[in-house]
Amino acid sequence: MARDVIVVGAGPVGLMTAGELRLGGADVVVYERLTAPTRQSRGASFTKRTAECFDQRGLLGRLGGTEPADSHFGGIPIDLGVLAQDHYGHRGVSQFRTERMLEDWVGELGVPVLRGREVTGVRQSDDGVVVAVDGPDGPAGESAAYLVGCDGGRSTVRKLAGIGFPGTDGRRGFLTADVTGVDTRKRRIGENLPGGSMVMAMDLEDGVTRVVVHEAGTPPPHDRDSLSFSDLADAWQRLTGESLHHGRCRWMSCFTDASRAAAEYRRGRVFLAGDAAHVQPPAMAQGLSVGVQDAVNLGWKLAAAVGGWAPEGLLDTYHAERHPVGEQLARNARAAIELRLTGQDMDPVREVVGELLAHRDAAEYAAGMLSNLGIRYDLAKGDHPLLGRRMPPDRALTLPDGTRTRVGELLRTGRGLLVTCDGAAARAARHHTGRVDTVTGTWTTTPGTTPGTAPDAVLVRPDGYVAWTSPGTTDDLGQALERWFGSARRAL
CATH class of the missing domain: 3.40.30.120 (Glutaredoxin)
Structure with missing residues (x-):
């Protein structure tokens, strides 16, 4: 049976996209390669604007308790308390917790999430898209009017659509794990160490601590399956003198400082959102947030096209509005990583940036970028301060x-x-x-x-x-x- 829209990927971005489409009246299905939800959590924080997006759909309260997230750029703190507007994000929210909340929501809306389906082919025509899928019953195909790839930084949809992914390769490696049974000092925005190393530790829920280690001079890991928790614990002890070896590791992964943004967010009837459209180090705490905002921008527009009332050019505004955000995210990630991890040669620059961020105007600009409250789309000509900006949901x-x-x-x-x-x-x-x-x-x-x-x-x-x-x-x-x-x- 032909669908209106097929969404590939059941992470937070794919689920948010599906929910937005269903709210707009579209017949949507989600394909997910994994056979069951994972407890892995690359993301553990989200920005103020993403919290507002959840609030606009009545979802923020479903996440339960969260705590305010401080803001920083490249490890240099930004004093959000001096700003007139609340820029504090939310931290301590495991990604699997967000996924579980969103999957419950789309289930209530009647959206099927079909697991164990791996996309192997995409064929476009003027009338729609045919997607080849390898599933539990073998190879199959399903047609739809549109396809949205929310399938991560190694997106199969992006590759099959032939969309370029320019940016920088990873030069630095990071290890991260969720650990119980440890009582290390919290370093919520990370702690810079001599020579360009860095460690981070923050609370999640139920006694879980998220730890991240970057040891300067260590090449980016190429085989995450060969890593063990002792690799991270050894590096942590070398850098801090503290031992985490007694902790119980619930999940472990690695990442690099690669930073990329897709050349196109739309090619014909294929769209990209989330990590499929932009990747950056998770330590920036921006990927999940910007991806959810991609979904909220795209969903209603695609539903309008399905419903037959979308004005001419509406679908093109998705790339026009969100691509600059993705490019800015990639640029900011590169700048923040260089600022943070270059070593003592960067100390004079850090001092200058710190002095600048002590000024309210500079702090407000930087906080607007990092909270995503500073986004302003070109929606109409005029001089009202709200025009093109988000309407504060608490108004x-x-x-x-x-x-x-x-x-x-x-x-x-x-x-x-x-x-x-x-x-x-x-x-x-x-x-x-x-x-x-x-x-x-x-x-x-x-x-x-x-x-x-x-x-x-x-x-x-x-x-x-x-x-x-x-x-x-x-x-x-x-x-x-x-x-x-x-x-x-x-x-x-």
Whole structure:
């Protein structure tokens, strides 16, 4: 049976993509090569913006307790407490915990996750994609209108689609493990050691400690299967004088400082998201976060194309908006690793960067990059400070009946959102019912609200980014609705 969309990869990015597509009404299936979920956790933190994305879908609370994550660039701390806006991310959340939460969510939405299916071929045509799969019952094929590769840094989908993956090869090696039964001093943002070495230790849950070791001069590991926990424990003891050998290793892996971004996020009917589109060292704590944001950007657009109401060029905006983010991520990763691990020759640069980050404007810029709150898309011409930026999901609104709600709660449907204070703008959106929810109310002042940023009316895309404001946008609301939500003349 032909599907609307096939998603390859049941990690956080693939599951988030599938959920977004299903919210938009698409018939979607997820193929996963592994036969069962893994307890491996490359990611253990996510950024403020990713937390907001989860909140917009009512998912953040499902993760249970988290703790605020400090920010740093290349090991140089950024004092988030001096900033007007909350940039703190979330740490101590194992990736398998996030995956479990997202798989429960997509299951509730009716999305099948088919495990033990390895993609072996992709063939595109003007009308769709045929995917060859080697599964439990042998080779098979399934057709779909679109294919999304969320299958990691060694993405089979990317290779089969012929999409280039430029960037830098890994020159440094890192060992990482989740360990119980150890009581080492926590080094949550990592600790630089003489000669360009580094160690990191942070709490996860249930007494688990995530440890990372980079020993300068050690070549990148090429065979992770041959590594043992004693390799990591030996390196840790050489660098710190502490022993972890008595700890019980739950999971171990290795990685390098390779940093790449795909040349194209879209080729025809094939799309890439997450590590399939960009890779960088996990120590940057950005990969999972940027991948989830890829999914939230792509999902509603692809669902609109499936639903037949996507305006011309909407699918192309995925690459236009997310590719620069991926390239910036790759650049930042290279800069941060060089800053952190080059050794004492980099000390003067570290001192200068530290002095710069002590200034509020520089700290705010750097924090915006690392929290992903600084992202601004080119969505419309105008001068409103929110235009092209994410709408803070905690922005409060009082409805005519006195009920108080938040923007994040109003975005749970996965549709666009028009908020108007006087109801006048609602008339322009009456023919976009089913694509845009219209809410009339008054903005409620809350701590942290930036003065002068509450517009009389605002159009928010399903991914939470502001596409139009009144006042402050050159185009009128009708033009904005048609650009992002299609012609009102089409049947709904």
